[in-house]
Amino acid sequence: MSKELTKTDVKNIVRDEFDKKFNQLFTDALIKELKNNSSGARRELIDIIKKAMLSVHKFMWMRRDTWQNQIK
Numbered sequence: 213m214s215k216e217l218t219k220t221d222v223k224n225i226v227r228d229e230f231d232k233k234f235n236q237l238f239t240d241a242l243i244k245e246l247k248n249n250s251s252g253a254r255r256e257l258i259d260i261i262k263k264a265m266l267s268v269h270k271f272m273w274m275r276r277d278t279w280q281n282q283i284k
Contacts, residue, residue, distance in 0.1 A: 217225075245253045272279065 242253075245251050246257065248254060
């Protein structure tokens with residue numbers, strides 16, 4: 213007994229295959245862009261990481277008494 217594919221089955225298969233291909237192409241393009249040292253996306257990502265690290269450092273510095281005295 214073979215089951216016939218319905219219109220919904222075909223739509224789901226096409227959507228799943230499209231999503232897989234799109235995700236792979238997007239990932240490849242993103243990796244290529246981030247490997248390029250002169251790309252704007254790479255500079256933006258580095259800037260975001262830098263700001264996050266500075267925020268953590270400022271938070272830790274403001275709470276230094278807790279870290280120095282209470283945690284042992």
